[in-house]
Amino acid sequence: MVQYGESFIAKGIDFMAKTWITEEFDTPAVLIHRGRLQKNIEKMAEFAQMHGLALRPHIKTHKMIEIAHMQLEAGAIGITTAKIGEAEVMAAHGVRNILIAYPILGEEKLSRLAQLKTVAAVTTVIDGVAQAEALSRYALAHELQFQVLIEVDTGLKRCGVLPGQDTLSLFHQVSGLPGVEVVGIMTHAGHAYGAATPEEVVRIARQEGFDMVENAGLLRSEGLTLHQVSVGATPTVRHSGQITGVTEIRPGNYVFNDLTQIRLGVATEEQCSLRVAARIVSHPAVDRLVMDAGAKTLALDQGAHGTKGVAGFGQVLGHPELTITRLSEEHGVIQVAGPTELRVGDIIEIIPNHSCPIVNLADQVIVVDDNGKKEVWKVAARGRTS
Amino acid sequence: MVQYGESFIAKGIDFMAKTWITEEFDTPAVLIHRGRLQKNIEKMAEFAQMHGLALRPHIKTHKMIEIAHMQLEAGAIGITTAKIGEAEVMAAHGVRNILIAYPILGEEKLSRLAQLKTVAAVTTVIDGVAQAEALSRYALAHELQFQVLIEVDTGLKRCGVLPGQDTLSLFHQVSGLPGVEVVGIMTHAGHAYGAATPEEVVRIARQEGFDMVENAGLLRSEGLTLHQVSVGATPTVRHSGQITGVTEIRPGNYVFNDLTQIRLGVATEEQCSLRVAARIVSHPAVDRLVMDAGAKTLALDQGAHGTKGVAGFGQVLGHPELTITRLSEEHGVIQVAGPTELRVGDIIEIIPNHSCPIVNLADQVIVVDDNGKKEVWKVAARGRTS
Numbered sequence: 001m002v003q004y005g006e007s008f009i010a011k012g013i014d015f016m017a018k019t020w021i022t023e024e025f026d027t028p029a030v031l032i033h034r035g036r037l038q039k040n041i042e043k044m045a046e047f048a049q050m051h052g053l054a055l056r057p058h059i060k061t062h063k064m065i066e067i068a069h070m071q072l073e074a075g076a077i078g079i080t081t082a083k084i085g086e087a088e089v090m091a092a093h094g095v096r097n098i099l100i101a102y103p104i105l106g107e108e109k110l111s112r113l114a115q116l117k118t119v120a121a122v123t124t125v126i127d128g129v130a131q132a133e134a135l136s137r138y139a140l141a142h143e144l145q146f147q148v149l150i151e152v153d154t155g156l157k158r159c160g161v162l163p164g165q166d167t168l169s170l171f172h173q174v175s176g177l178p179g180v181e182v183v184g185i186m187t188h189a190g191h192a193y194g195a196a197t198p199e200e201v202v203r204i205a206r207q208e209g210f211d212m213v214e215n216a217g218l219l220r221s222e223g224l225t226l227h228q229v230s231v232g233a234t235p236t237v238r239h240s241g242q243i244t245g246v247t248e249i250r251p252g253n254y255v256f257n258d259l260t261q262i263r264l265g266v267a268t269e270e271q272c273s274l275r276v277a278a279r280i281v282s283h284p285a286v287d288r289l290v291m292d293a294g295a296k297t298l299a300l301d302q303g304a305h306g307t308k309g310v311a312g313f314g315q316v317l318g319h320p321e322l323t324i325t326r327l328s329e330e331h332g333v334i335q336v337a338g339p340t341e342l343r344v345g346d347i348i349e350i351i352p353n354h355s356c357p358i359v360n361l362a363d364q365v366i367v368v369d370d371n372g373k374k375e376v377w378k379v380a381a382r383g384r385t386s
Numbered sequence: 387m388v389q390y391g392e393s394f395i396a397k398g399i400d401f402m403a404k405t406w407i408t409e410e411f412d413t414p415a416v417l418i419h420r421g422r423l424q425k426n427i428e429k430m431a432e433f434a435q436m437h438g439l440a441l442r443p444h445i446k447t448h449k450m451i452e453i454a455h456m457q458l459e460a461g462a463i464g465i466t467t468a469k470i471g472e473a474e475v476m477a478a479h480g481v482r483n484i485l486i487a488y489p490i491l492g493e494e495k496l497s498r499l500a501q502l503k504t505v506a507a508v509t510t511v512i513d514g515v516a517q518a519e520a521l522s523r524y525a526l527a528h529e530l531q532f533q534v535l536i537e538v539d540t541g542l543k544r545c546g547v548l549p550g551q552d553t554l555s556l557f558h559q560v561s562g563l564p565g566v567e568v569v570g571i572m573t574h575a576g577h578a579y580g581a582a583t584p585e586e587v588v589r590i591a592r593q594e595g596f597d598m599v600e601n602a603g604l605l606r607s608e609g610l611t612l613h614q615v616s617v618g619a620t621p622t623v624r625h626s627g628q629i630t631g632v633t634e635i636r637p638g639n640y641v642f643n644d645l646t647q648i649r650l651g652v653a654t655e656e657q658c659s660l661r662v663a664a665r666i667v668s669h670p671a672v673d674r675l676v677m678d679a680g681a682k683t684l685a686l687d688q689g690a691h692g693t694k695g696v697a698g699f700g701q702v703l704g705h706p707e708l709t710i711t712r713l714s715e716e717h718g719v720i721q722v723a724g725p726t727e728l729r730v731g732d733i734i735e736i737i738p739n740h741s742c743p744i745v746n747l748a749d750q751v752i753v754v755d756d757n758g759k760k761e762v763w764k765v766a767a768r769g770r771t772s
Contacts (some may be wrong), residue, residue, distance in 0.1 A: 026494045026772045060715060064405050068406055102678075102716065103667045105731045108412045127668050130730035158717050159668045159676050190714065229524075281489045281543040290545050292469075292488075294772050300686040302653040328576065329446060329742060330468040330488065330771065331544050343492045344516035356715060360682055361747070363769050383749050385682050385716065386412045 021260060027279040027347060028293035030362045032377070034369040036273035038070065044076035044237075044254050053241050056080050056099055058232070058252030060087070063381035064365070065093040067255060078121070080232075080250045084112050085384030088151055091120045093380070099123045099230075101186065101250070103131040103159070109386075110138040117144070123228075125186060127151040127161050132174040140180020146179060149186040152215055154208045156191045163215040171219055184228025185219070186250070192235040193303055198265035205239030213245035235266045256355040257285045261301050270349065274365075276314065276350040276358060278332065283344050289334040293349065295327040299357035300351070314350040314374060324350070336356055413677035413733060416467060416748045418763070420755040422659035423641055425457065430590055430623075430640050431460035440521060442466050442485055442639030443675050444618070447742045449767035450751070451479040461586040464507070466618075466636045470498050473768030477506045479766070482596050485535070485616075486510045487572065487636070489517040490547070491640040495772075503530070507612075511572060513547050518560040525565020535572040535614060538601055540594045542577045549601040570614025571605070572636070573598055579689055584651035591625030593609040599631035606753040621626050621652045642741040645701055655737065660751075662700065662736040662744060664718065677734065681713040684736070684744035695772040700736040710736070 004136035040344050047054035057071045058080040068079055068090055081087045087098045097120060103123045116122050123177055126132045126148050135146045148208050153160030161170050167185070167206025174180060195201045216229045231240040232250030234257075253260075256274035257267035278293035302310040313324040313332065323338050325331040342348065350360045352358050359365065359379055367375045434441035443457045444466040454465055454476055466482025467473045490499050490510045498512065502508050511532050512518045528702045538553055539546030547556050553571070560566060575594035575741045581587045594617050602615045617626040618636030620643075627635045639647060642660035647653035663678065664679035690694040699710040707726050712719040728734065738744050745751065745765055753761045 026492065028771050050751055068630075105665060105667055106412065128730060130669075131667075134731065153670060157671075157674070158672055158712075158714065158719055161670065172508075265637060279491060281491055281517075283516075284513055284539060284545055284547065285543075288543070295685075295687075295743065295772075296769070299681075301681075326544075328544065329746075333544055343488075344514060345520065357681065360715075383682070383747060385414050385679075385747075 002136070004346060027277055027328055028291075028297040029277045030183055030297075030358060030365040031275045031277055032256070032365050033275070034367050036271065037067070040255050040257065040271060040273060041067075041070050041074050042252060045071075045076065047238060048249060049075060049114070051241055053246065054228075054248040056230070056250050056331045057255070058082075058101070058250050059086065059090065059381065061252040061359065063092070063136065063359055063379045063384075064377050066377050067379050068093070069254060070096055071255075079134055080252070081380050081381075083384055083386060084109055084116065085120065086381040087120070088112065088115055089381040089384060095120065097121045099125075099186075099250070101125050101188070103127065105131060105134055107138070110134065110215045113146075114138070114144055116144055119262075123147045123149060124149045124173065125149050125159075127153075127159050127170070128337070129170065132177050132180050136177040136179045142316065144179060145181060147181050149184045149230065152181060152185050152186045152187045152212060154189050154211045155204065156188060157179050158188075158190070160187060164218065165213045167215050167221060168218055171222065176225070176312045182224060184226050184230060184247075185212060185215060186230035186305050188226065188250070189236045190234050192233055193260060195264060196237070199268070201235050202239050202262055203235035206243070208236055209240030209243035209246050212240075213243055213263075216245060226297075234261060235264050247283070253355060256359075258355040259351050259353045262351070263303075263310070274352070274355045274358070276316070276352055278348055278350060280342055280344050280346045280348065287336045289322070289336055289340070289342060291332040291334060292330065293332045293350065294330040295357055296325075296329045297358070298327055298332065298352055299354065299361060300327060301354035303353060310353065314352045317351065319348065319350045392651075399574070403744050404483050411662050414683040415663045416678075416683075416744060417661045417663055417735070418642070418751050418752040418753045419659045419661070422657065423753075425451070425454050426641050426643065426657060426659060427453075427460045430637060431457075431462065433624060433627065433703040434635060435461060437627055440614075440634040441631065442483075442518050442616070442634055442636050444468070444636050445476065445643070445767065446474060447745065448636040448641055449745055449765045449770075450763050451476070451766050452763050454481055460687070463494060466638070467767075469770055469772060470495055470502065471772050472767040473502055473506070473508065474498065475770060477502055481506065482761045484509070484574075487537075487574070489513065491517060491520055494522070496520065497533075500524070500528055500530055509535055509569065511537045511545075512560065512733045513539075513545050513556070515556065515559050518563055522563040522565045529618070530565060531567060533567050533569045535570045535616065536568055538571050538573045538598060540575050540597045541590065542574060542575045544574075544576070548571065549597045549657060550604065554604055554608060557608065557610060565745055568610060570612050570616060570633075571598060572614065572616035574636070575617070575619050575622045578619055579646060579650070581621070581650060586623050587650050587652070588625050591622035591651055592629070593624030594622055595629035595632050598626075599629055602762075603703070608694050618646060621650050639741060642745075644741040645696075645737050645739045648737070649689075649696070658737050660738070660741045660744070661703070662737060662738055666728055666730050666732045666734065673722045675708070675726070675728060677718040677720060678716065679718045679736065680716040682715045682747060683744065684710075684713055684718065684738055685740065685747060686713060687743055689739060696739065699736045703735045703737065705734065712722035
């Protein structure tokens with residue numbers, strides 16, 4: 001028998017493992033604890049309300065219609081997506097306010113963006129003149145007006161213009177372009193995932209917030225009416241969101257959390273609402289077990305943006321003697337340090353390193369509540385990379 | 387403009403990039419060059435025929451009905467899958483001979499296996515007594531007979547019993563179990579992917595082959611009629627398959643190949659039939675480009691089973707000045723060393739590190755031939771991890 005610890009969530013998981021298996025939904029599988037999910041959603045909504053912030057959660061973590069609507073019902077003003085494809089799925093299911101936090105380029109995508117704007121308020125992102133010019137050309141040809149945020153790089157070094165003179169210069173270059181209206185600025189301080197300590201997370205978050213507020217002040221001094229000063233990443237949002245002048249937060253991962261959030265001191269085990277269930281399929285050596293969840297289920301993420309010092313590919317609940325040391329596509333190799341009661345055929349539950357890619361690998365998840373009710377939710381925007 | 391080299395395949399890719407874009411199939415996308423794919427399939431079939439080997443390709447690489455049938459038409463005797471779910475999809479589309487190279491456990495999966503056996507010849511794998519006993523119990527209760535291979539560990543240290551006395555011991559323990567018939571032995575020398583040199587690949591492959599042939603001899607000396615002595619992995623199969631006594635090969639990756647095969651000296655760039663097409667979406671710094679293919683498209687694989695010394699997440703064709711240094715889910719960060727002609731909006735094509743997970747992330751691929759004909763193939767067995 002699988003042994004679990006004595007915490008509330010461990011009992012919840014034990015319960016989940018006992019009830020969900022059917023021929024149709026066998027291991028490996030992604031399980032969601034509905035009560036925990038709801039609690040995570042409400043807690044973030046309360047934080048946003050308390051600080052007068054617009055909450056625009058990034059749905060890349062869950063990609064599910066049901067969860068997007070739970071977030072909106074809890075008070076979110078709209079959603080964030082990474083790609084148009086995700087926005088299309090959400091708009092088709094009633095979401096009417098969407099930030100596509102991505103530059104939109106190419107006639108094909110501009111045409112889809114124009115179509116999307118007929119059913120939802122849609123904002124996109126620029127960090128250079130070329131993207132704004134592409135939008136402007138399309139807008140002129142089709143008598144449209146595009147609303148954009150300028151993406152600012154507050155340290156992630158991915159997309160984004162630097163705060164200060166570079167932002168100002170970009171604003172001046174694009175402000176005369178017909179059909180393109182800059183309505184705000186946004187940033188994603190994802191480098192917080194590479195922080196070595198919880199204190200460093202706080203430092204990065206404050207930098208994120210203050211950089212953005214100063215940057216907004218600079219743009220306002222040049223005459224821009226800024227509606228959105230938008231920050232966000234689950235680890236930083238509780239700190240950057242408290243800085244006066246920030247208007248919007250865009251956390252994503254908080255609905256599920258994961259080992260990365262636990263390691264950063266951002267979430268507790270009890271706040272992790274997503275689990276992977278797997279079965280021990282082989283015990284070929286005393287110190288080695290093999291399970292049926294490999295990289296096709298757990299993904300190879302060991303964190304994000306430079307997360308350091310992670311051993312393994314997830315934590316097996318209730319089994320401190322186990323380390324998931326290697327993943328091939330369909331096999332998870334587990335190193336056993338010391339005695340284990342696990343046997344071939346037993347089911348284990350895992351808190352993954354990073355919950356987002358796990359959902360993207362799955363066509364559906366199994367949602368269980370404390371009353372034993374089970375639902376299957378489709379990952380409706382799965383794989384919408386375009 | 388995108389600059390390509392002068393090789394045949396580079397021209398082919400240029401052609402592909404020019405023709406495939408539509409609103410429906412925009413970047414990022416997975417492209418397959420049909421002629422190259424067909425050539426890879428035929429070459430492996432010829433090798434098998436020349437050496438009198440049964441060819442049972444692993445379909446985990448492509449997961450597509452169309453390619454499975456191309457392989458069967460070229461002479462494959464059946465297919466290999468990792469999971470029952472993949473076998474179910476293939477059987478539903480006419481594949482009649484399937485090795486599920488995985489232990490099958492749990493009433494749910496045993497029931498599916500029994501169902502599958504009504505439409506196809508199916509063999510599964512054991513590497514311990516517990517799995518054989520589970521099969522035997524189910525077989526007795528449902529008046530069935532299961533055919534199994536014993537999985538042997540020739541160095542990968544994943545699943546598998548060690549060759550020699552351990553294999554013999556397992557055989558004796560399971561040979562009396564009703565409903566379970568051992569028909570052969572199999573191994574996967576995946577540790578060849580961790581080889582530092584092409585010579586090491588050859589050494590591992592020979593070990594794989596000789597270990598299996600000696601092991602088969604040992605079992606035969608104890609009275610077992612062995613139908614299958616099955617080896618396989620794209621890097622090893624041309625060496626292990628040449629050893630007398632090996633009866634079957636199970637390569638998978640050879641249909642597409644990838645940077646990992648190139649690095650191991652197993653494939654050339656011309657033999658890579660799969661590409662990822664992406665668009666440059668941002669140029670936020672002189673030495674940094676960002677493309678729209680991230681980990682959700684390219685996966686985080688930098689090789690497999692200990693591949694060493696890989697810089698980056700794929701090679702941008704025709705652009706030696708570029709290194710894909712970081713992937714977040716929807717962004718690929720590219721370091722630019724020296725001048726580049728690439729601009730925001732340009733499309734690039736990438737040979738990925740590992741083609742298998744890329745196909746598993748995609749719902750469909752775009753297949754292009756030299757005549758400009760374009761087809762969309764569904765990744766029918768995508769995500770079938772159960």
